[in-house]
Amino acid sequence: xxxxxxxxPANESNDSVVNQDELILAQQRQIEKEISESIPxxxxxxxxxxxxxxxxxxxxxxxxxxxxxxxYSHVRRTRPDGNCFFRAFSYAILEKLLCDxxxxxxxxxxAENSKNILVELGFQQFTVEDFYETYMEVLKRLSDIxxxxxxxxxxxxIFNEQGYSxxxxxxxxxxxxxxxxxxxxxxxxxxxGHRTVVDFCHQEVEPMYKExxxxxxxxxxxxxxxGVRVLYMDRGVGSSVTQxxxxxxxxxxxxxxxxxxxxxxxxx
Amino acid sequence: xxxxxxxxxxxxxxxxxxxxxxxVSGAPTDNNIMIWNAVIFGPHDTPFEDGTxxxxxxxxxxxxxxxxxxxxxxxMFHPNVYADGGICLDILQNRWSPTYDVSAILTSIQSLLSDxxxxxxxxxxxxxxxxxxxxxxxxxxxACVEQSFID
Numbered sequence: 001x002x003x004x005x006x007x008x009p010a011n012e013s014n015d016s017v018v019n020q021d022e023l024i025l026a027q028q029r030q031i032e033k034e035i036s037e038s039i040p041x042x043x044x045x046x047x048x049x050x051x052x053x054x055x056x057x058x059x060x061x062x063x064x065x066x067x068x069x070x071x072y073s074h075v076r077r078t079r080p081d082g083n084c085f086f087r088a089f090s091y092a093i094l095e096k097l098l099c100d101x102x103x104x105x106x107x108x109x110x111a112e113n114s115k116n117i118l119v120e121l122g123f124q125q126f127t128v129e130d131f132y133e134t135y136m137e138v139l140k141r142l143s144d145i146x147x148x149x150x151x152x153x154x155x156x157x158i159f160n161e162q163g164y165s166x167x168x169x170x171x172x173x174x175x176x177x178x179x180x181x182x183x184x185x186x187x188x189x190x191x192x193g194h195r196t197v198v199d200f201c202h203q204e205v206e207p208m209y210k211e212x213x214x215x216x217x218x219x220x221x222x223x224x225x226x227g228v229r230v231l232y233m234d235r236g237v238g239s240s241v242t243q244x245x246x247x248x249x250x251x252x253x254x255x256x257x258x259x260x261x262x263x264x265x266x267x268x
Numbered sequence: 269x270x271x272x273x274x275x276x277x278x279x280x281x282x283x284x285x286x287x288x289x290x291x292v293s294g295a296p297t298d299n300n301i302m303i304w305n306a307v308i309f310g311p312h313d314t315p316f317e318d319g320t321x322x323x324x325x326x327x328x329x330x331x332x333x334x335x336x337x338x339x340x341x342x343x344m345f346h347p348n349v350y351a352d353g354g355i356c357l358d359i360l361q362n363r364w365s366p367t368y369d370v371s372a373i374l375t376s377i378q379s380l381l382s383d384x385x386x387x388x389x390x391x392x393x394x395x396x397x398x399x400x401x402x403x404x405x406x407x408x409x410x411a412c413v414e415q416s417f418i419d
Contacts, residue, residue, distance in 0.1 A: 019350045019390070021361055126283050127332070127367045130276055163272035166333045170366045206365040208333045 035081060042091050042159045043077040045267065051075065063239040068231060068257070071241075074267040075257060082209035085256070085263045086169045086176075089220060089228065091159050092254040092265045098142065098151045108139055110225060114175055121178050131174065134167040170208065172223075176216055177201040179223035190215045211261065217246050227252040231266060233259050273331040277301050280370040292374035294325065302327045306374055310413060311382045315406040319413035323353075323377070325370065335364035338373060342416045345408045347384040347395035355380070356390040 048069040055061035078084045078091075097104040115132040119125045138158055145151040159165045180187045184197035191200050204210050205219075212220075221228055227250025232242045245252055255266040277296065284294055294306030304325040310316030322341040328334060338360055340353035348356040359368060359376055368376075389395030397405035 019352060019354045021356055021390075022354060025361065124367055124369075124372075126279070127369055130279060130332075131366070134272070162330075166330075167272060170333065174367070202365065203363060206367060207363060208366060 032081065035079065039077070039079045040160055041079050041087065041162065041165050042156065045074045045076055048072050048075050048266075060235050061233070064233050064241050067240040068233060068266075072231075072255065072257075072266045072268055076265040076267070078262075078264055080262045082211050083166070083169045085212035085216065086172045086220070087159070087165065088256055088263045088265045089217075089254060090168050090172050091155065092256070093224060093226060094139075094142065094155055095152060096253050098148060098155065104143060107224070108143065111135060111139055114178075117182075118174055118178050121181055123174065123178070128174065131167050131171040134164065135171040138164060138168060166208065172220060173206055173208070175223040176220045177205040179219040180205065180215070183219075183222075187215060187219065190218075212263075214246070221246055221250075226250075226254065228254045228256060230256050230258050230263075233257060271329055273327060273329045274301055276332055277327060277370075283369065284371050287371070289371055289375050292371075292378055294323075294370055294374055304370065306370075308374060308378050308381070310416075311378060314382045315409035316381045316413060319416040321412075321416055325373070332366040332368070335360045335368075336373070338377065343412055345391070345394050345405075345412045346381065347386045347389050347391055347398050348380055349394075350390040354390070356385075356388060 049065065051065045051068070052062060055065070076088075076091075078088045093107075097107050115128060118128050118132075141158070142151055142155060145154055159168065180197055180201055188197050191197065195203070204213075205216060217228060217230070228246050229252035230244050230246065232244065236242075255268065257264045257266045278301070281296060281301075291309040291311065292306065294304050297303045297305060304327075306323045306325055308321045308323065310319035310321065319342075321344065323338055324341055325336045325338050327336040338355055340349055340355065342353075344353065350356070355377060357376060357380055359365070360373070384395075384398055386395040386398045394405065394408070397408065
């Protein structure tokens with residue numbers, strides 16, 4: 001529904017109510033268009049020090065980039081479209097799995113079984129299948145390539161093709177939602193306000209372009225049976241970046257850089 | 269050319285044919301799968317009963333990641349329908365999820381007819397009458413119902 005329930009005088013005619021929803025949507029589309037024309041969905045590898053260009057006059061960030069550069073050599077940027085965590089996480093985990101056939105096969109089996117879990121939780125089989133089939137098609141395509149470099153190239157191509165890339169994001173969103181719902185007693189403690197876990201999933205997890213929080217990351221890790229290390233870089237005090245492992249105490253297979261509102265992929 | 273959006277719309281259409289929800293129908297236009305025509309029958313025990321309301325649904329290549337634009341072609345008098353037929357419904361805007369399909373969209377609009385939300389008015393007159401003068405509201409809606417036979 002529209003956000004503002006204004007009190008309109010009784011004599012005002014219907015025609016004078018502007019279709020606000022469409023105006024807002026049109027503006028959003030324009031902003032998204034500008035972003036999508038300038039930043040690829042998933043970028044090429046860049047050196048960590050290349051981040052300095054974005055903060056040439058900001059001493060706090062420059063200090064922290066120096067610290068980050070002592071731990072990581074490269075960064076891969078993702079498009080800031082609200083899907084960055086899910087896209088970065090999906091990409092990074094698959095890239096990592098390509099180097100280890102056994103882990104890849106385990107992951108493949110986990111993914112193969114995931115559709116039934118979603119359907120059992122009440123997701124609509126018909127729409128879930130659409131995303132599931134694309135997800136499995138991508139995994140299959142990657143596993144069929146023997147040469148590691150070729151496989152990595154294919155991964156990069158797939159994740160920059162909007163249709164495939166977004167379906168990968170949707171499916172991970174659904175898996176994350178399923179994980180939250182499966183363990184709703186646990187996760188309900190982390191949800192602000194009076195929303196139920198199911199409402200939260202419908203409003204903040206399943207819709208595309210909704211940004212991710214800690215709770216999304218915890219559930220996504222748990223759904224894919226993996227861990228992630230997030231490096232936080234913001235204007236907070238100190239000259240070093242803070243790191244968090246999710247879940248706590250894991251040995252992380254994916255490393256992400258967080259700057260307020262955005263995630264990119266890091267490489268040691 | 270087959271794109272994810274077009275492939276998905278074929279599936280939506282198939283599902284709508286195989287498992288049609290009560291009181292709604294929809295199909296792609298003859299030469300363009302990205303534009304659909306749909307009909308919603310006014311729900312029983314509401315002032316919209318007996319009406320046959322026509323809509324158009326326009327999809328982009330970003331479907332199902334983004335919602336389609338849905339508009340009533342038939343003249344409507346409803347708190348959440350704009351003068352141009354545009355619909356103010358959360359799942360068509362900020363609460364869209366890629367797991368919704370055409371069937372889900374049409375049934376949601378159908379229940380919006382039964383349960384208007386007068387606190388988020390797209391038609392302030394309809395919202396006010398709905399809250400303060402239900403008889404007059406129903407009279408105006410009935411006029412739409414009769415109009416819908418002619419359209």
